[in-house]
Amino acid sequence: MLQRPRFQMAAKALILLALALFLYTRLADGTLFFYINQRFMLYTVLAVVGLVVVAISYRAANNHPDDAHSHHAVTWGGLALVLLPVVLGVLVPPQPLGAAAIGNREIAVSSQPRNVLPAAVRAAAQKDATDRNLLDWLNAFSASSNAAQEFAGQPVDVIGFVYHDERLADDQVLISRFIVSCCVADANVVTMVVRWPDAATLENDAWVRVQGVLEPGAFNGAPLPVVAAQSITPVAMPEQPYLYP
Amino acid sequence: MFIERPDAAPNVAATPTPNPRTRWLRWALTALLALAALIAIFYDAFVNGDGLPYLYQRVQTFVTIFLGIFIEAAPFLLAGAIVSGLIAVFVDQSAIDRHLPKAALPGALIGGVMGVVFPVCECGVVPVVRRLYEKGLPLSIGIAFLLAAPVVNPVVILSTYSAFGWGPIFVGRIVFSFLIAVVVGLIFSRAKPEEVLLPSVCQAHQDACCHVHDHHHHAPAPLGRRFAQAFTLAGDDFLDMARYLIAGSMLAAAMQTLVPQSALLAVGQGPVISVVVMQALAFVLSVCSTVDAFLALAFAGAFTTGAVIAFLVFGPMVDIKSSLMFLGVFQRRAVGYLIVLPLVLSLLMGVWWNLNLGW
Numbered sequence: 199m200l201q202r203p204r205f206q207m208a209a210k211a212l213i214l215l216a217l218a219l220f221l222y223t224r225l226a227d228g229t230l231f232f233y234i235n236q237r238f239m240l241y242t243v244l245a246v247v248g249l250v251v252v253a254i255s256y257r258a259a260n261n262h263p264d265d266a267h268s269h270h271a272v273t274w275g276g277l278a279l280v281l282l283p284v285v286l287g288v289l290v291p292p293q294p295l296g297a298a299a300i301g302n303r304e305i306a307v308s309s310q311p312r313n314v315l316p317a318a319v320r321a322a323a324q325k326d327a328t329d330r331n332l333l334d335w336l337n338a339f340s341a342s343s344n345a346a347q348e349f350a351g352q353p354v355d356v357i358g359f360v361y362h363d364e365r366l367a368d369d370q371v372l373i374s375r376f377i378v379s380c381c382v383a384d385a386n387v388v389t390m391v392v393r394w395p396d397a398a399t400l401e402n403d404a405w406v407r408v409q410g411v412l413e414p415g416a417f418n419g420a421p422l423p424v425v426a427a428q429s430i431t432p433v434a435m436p437e438q439p440y441l442y443p
Numbered sequence: 444m445f446i447e448r449p450d451a452a453p454n455v456a457a458t459p460t461p462n463p464r465t466r467w468l469r470w471a472l473t474a475l476l477a478l479a480a481l482i483a484i485f486y487d488a489f490v491n492g493d494g495l496p497y498l499y500q501r502v503q504t505f506v507t508i509f510l511g512i513f514i515e516a517a518p519f520l521l522a523g524a525i526v527s528g529l530i531a532v533f534v535d536q537s538a539i540d541r542h543l544p545k546a547a548l549p550g551a552l553i554g555g556v557m558g559v560v561f562p563v564c565e566c567g568v569v570p571v572v573r574r575l576y577e578k579g580l581p582l583s584i585g586i587a588f589l590l591a592a593p594v595v596n597p598v599v600i601l602s603t604y605s606a607f608g609w610g611p612i613f614v615g616r617i618v619f620s621f622l623i624a625v626v627v628g629l630i631f632s633r634a635k636p637e638e639v640l641l642p643s644v645c646q647a648h649q650d651a652c653c654h655v656h657d658h659h660h661h662a663p664a665p666l667g668r669r670f671a672q673a674f675t676l677a678g679d680d681f682l683d684m685a686r687y688l689i690a691g692s693m694l695a696a697a698m699q700t701l702v703p704q705s706a707l708l709a710v711g712q713g714p715v716i717s718v719v720v721m722q723a724l725a726f727v728l729s730v731c732s733t734v735d736a737f738l739a740l741a742f743a744g745a746f747t748t749g750a751v752i753a754f755l756v757f758g759p760m761v762d763i764k765s766s767l768m769f770l771g772v773f774q775r776r777a778v779g780y781l782i783v784l785p786l787v788l789s790l791l792m793g794v795w796w797n798l799n800l801g802w
Contacts, residue, residue, distance in 0.1 A: 210678055221514065233511040233520030235734075238518075245518035248525065252681065279686045282693075283513050290506040298500035299507075380734035381698065382511035443737060 207287040211256040213280055218249035229292040231438045234381045251317045294439040295376050297361045297402040300387055318443065328355040332375045332388045333441045339423065346414040346421040354425050355409050355434060356390065360400045365418055371397040372426075373408050388441070391417050394427040405435045483701055501700055509696035512764065515731060516566045516688055521681055523561030523567025527574035528677030532669050536578050536651045547583050551628035554587030555621045558596035559612065564732045565593040565765045566688065570680045573772045576644050579651030582636055587628030590785060593732040593759035594620035603755070606736035611748060615796065616755040623788045630784065631777075639777040687771050691764030695729040698763070702727065717750040718793035722786065732759035748800070753793035760785040 221242055224230040230242060262428070303367070318339045320335040329339065339345040358373035364371065374389035376382070390409055400406065408427050415424030484498070544550050563571060572580075572589045593599065595617060609611045637645050664672070721742065730738055735758055743751050763784050769778045 207675075210682055213682060214678055217517070221517070224514070230514070232507060233514045238515060241518035242514060244523050248518070248521045252521075252525070252674045252678040254672045258668070258671035259675040274683070276686050279689055280682055282689055283510060286506050287510055290503055293503050293507060294506060295507055296500075298497070299504045337492060379737040380731055381515035382508050383515075383695065383728055383736045384730045384734070 200290060201381060207256045207259060209251040209277065212258075213277065214249045214253035216284050218246045218253065220287055221246050221249070224287070226294070228437055231440070232292050232294040232382075235246050235378050235440075235442050236438060237442070238380070239336045273342070280295070294435070295382055295385055299376075299385070300361050300374065327352045330354075330356070330360055331441060332356050332373070332390060333377060333443065335390060336388045346416075346423050349412045350414050351422045352412045353410075354390075354412055355407070356425075357405065357407050357436060358404060359435075360402055362397075362400075362402060366391065369395055369397050370424075371391055371400055373406065376440045377443055379443055382440075385440070390425055391415060391422070392425045392427050392430075393432055400430070407431050407433045447745040465715065480697070480701075489616070505696050505700045508699050509692050510515070512692040512695055512729060513689060516692070516764065517685070519564050519566040519682055520570070520688055521677075523563055523570045524681040525674070525686065526561065526563070526567070527570040527680050528673040528675070530571070530574045530578065531676050532673040534578060539575070539580055539651075540577050543581065543584060545581065547629055547632035550581050550584040551587040551625045551632065554584035554628050555591040555625045557584070557588045558592030558594070561588075561592060562593055562596040562598050564599070565759050565762070566731070566768070568592045569765070569768045569772060570684050570710065573644055574680070576636075576640060576772070577647035577651065579648060581632070582639060583628040583632035585628075586631045586764065586781070587624045589624075590619055590625035590627055590760045590781075594756070595624075598734050599736075599759070602733055603736040606740050607743075611800070612739075612743070612752055612755070615748075615752045619752065619756050620759070620787070621793050623760070623792070624755060626788060627781070627784045631780075634777075639773055641772060641774060644772060684768055684771050687768040688764055691767035694767070695727065695763040698727045712747070714747060714749065714797035715794050717747045717788055718753045718797065721746055721750040721754040721793075722757050726755045726762050729764045730758065731763040735759065747793075747797050749793035749796035752772055752796060753789045756792065757785055757789040760789075 221230075224233070225239070225242060225246070230239060234242070239329075314347065318337045322330060322337040323341070325334055335354070335432075342348050356373065358375045361372040361374050363372050371392050371394060372389045373392050374387050376385040377388055378385050390408075390412070393413075394400075407430070408425060409429045410425045410427040412423040413426045415422060473660055484501070544553060558568075561568075561571060568589055572585050575588075576582075576585055600617060603616055631639065636648050640648060648691050724742075725735075728735075728738070735755060739751050744753070746754075766778060766782050769781055773781065
């Protein structure tokens with residue numbers, strides 16, 4: 199049955215439509231931003247349109263079967279493989295990278311040497327302290343040779359998810375966001391150490407808003423500014439869970 | 444180099460009919476790999492982590508990274524497939540004959556700069572190259588184009604400039620990508636098409652370059668129908684290459700979920716080791732060439748300049764997903780050379796840079 203040309207064309211068109219529908223649903227419910235940087239959204243929109251156009255062209259080819267003499271016939275195995283993104287996407291509910299993915303990545307805290315775009319440092323420096331997000335803070339720290347002392351006393355108001363690192367003291371916790379330049383394959387973590395008496399009660403992956411003041415501290419033996427939290431309030435996950443450089 | 448193996452020469456064009464022993468060996472190897480992966484996963488979940496919930500989180504991370512790579516790459520693959528379909532229908536074979544040089548060196552040089560005209564990344568370039576081969580493009584031009592186009596094109600040049608500005612990394616990336624692509628193209632010009640290309644691609648290639656018969660008869664069909672035909676061919680191409688893209692994305696996502704980056708980065712900082720580490724990272728990450736410059740920026744402080752350039756030169760040419768996609772165009776042995784040659788050349792380049800230009 200799979201060998202018949204009409205069935206071949208119908209199967210190919212349906213697979214293309216299924217991929218288009220899958221991408222469209224991720225666009226429509228906003229979960230697309232769990233996977234890619236928002237500036238690539240346009241490409242996904244174009245891909246949905248392109249897939250539909252290509253799928254429709256099989257309908258036109260159906261009237262001229264001799265046009266579609268391709269040497270790439272689909273097999274059942276190939277068919278299953280191409281549908282795998284749709285199947286996995288439906289079976290496993292969409293979820294952005296979180297605490298589970300941190301362990302496998304480099305944790306960028308301000309103590310590490312980090313090259314950043316000079317423009318990003320300038321932009322971060324111009325923002326008001328309370329407007330800075332986690333990435334802005336790390337960019338600002340990276341421009342200073344003695345960030346731990348220099349930034350002490352500045353007010354902080356950031357959103358991120360909770361991660362307990364075993365190198366931290368009992369009253370400390372990491373507040374983190376993932377940085378995505380392209381897709382989640384290149385995700386990096388930016389994080390700040392937060393001092394909070396009830397740190398142990400916070401659960402991994404919980405999204406919180408941290409308000410506090412910077413004070414000199416250390417992580418993993420290196421000096422860096424630490425947030426002395428005055429309040430930590432639970433918040434909903436932001437619509438765009440990642441930050442973009 | 445392809446001529447050294449007389450045993451492989453006689454029936455390369457025949458469809459692979461593995462004898463029982465090699466088939467058994469292949470199954471055994473696959474089973475062994477699967478077993479190793481399972482052990483790694485369960486060791487990770489039940490010895491390092493805390494059982495099933497941890498395993499589920501790991502699966503979720505894997506699926507997110509897999510879909511991330513796929514969703515990011517699919518539009519570029521589709522664009523490449525549509526260009527390939529349009530070439531199939533609208534580009535005349537004799538045009539390739541007339542306008543492109545036959546000799547190896549000019550051919551490889553032209554191939555190295557063709558990316559300026561076709562701004563494609565490493566996913567889109569593969570179907571385009573396959574279609575051009577079916578139109579009779581000489582081997583060396585196609586190889587040089589395949590390897591250079593993901594870097595030597597306006598979009599990537601711009602993104603590299605905005606990440607690093609005018610400087611050694613910017614210039615080094617473009618110059619060495621071009622040089623390595625041309626050298627590999629020249630090496631491949633010594634090979635015969637039937638040793639390099641898959642039988643189906645090779646057949647069309649031979650028909651086109653030797654004028655046996657015109658595969659796509661150009662009876663003046665109405666324009667609308669020719670477009671429909673181009674899009675149908677694009678769909679075939681997309682579905683065919685998507686299999687390799689999906690297998691490659693899954694492999695890359697699995698590596699990212701199981702192998703900690705810190706394990707790679709902790710290996711070393713020497714002038715040689717740092718280059719190898721960054722090459723391994725480029726291979727594993729499988730990031731699109733249009734944005735890898737921003738990613739490399741994060742490593743620029745911690746790694747030698749030669750290593751960063753090797754990351755930016757080698758990554759776009761070869762990574763997990765693109766080397767799997769090569770399997771849709773080239774024979775397995777040729778894919779091996781396509782991985783090893785850029786690897787060795789960019790390693791030499793990076794080490795040379797570190798030793799002579801300082802690090």
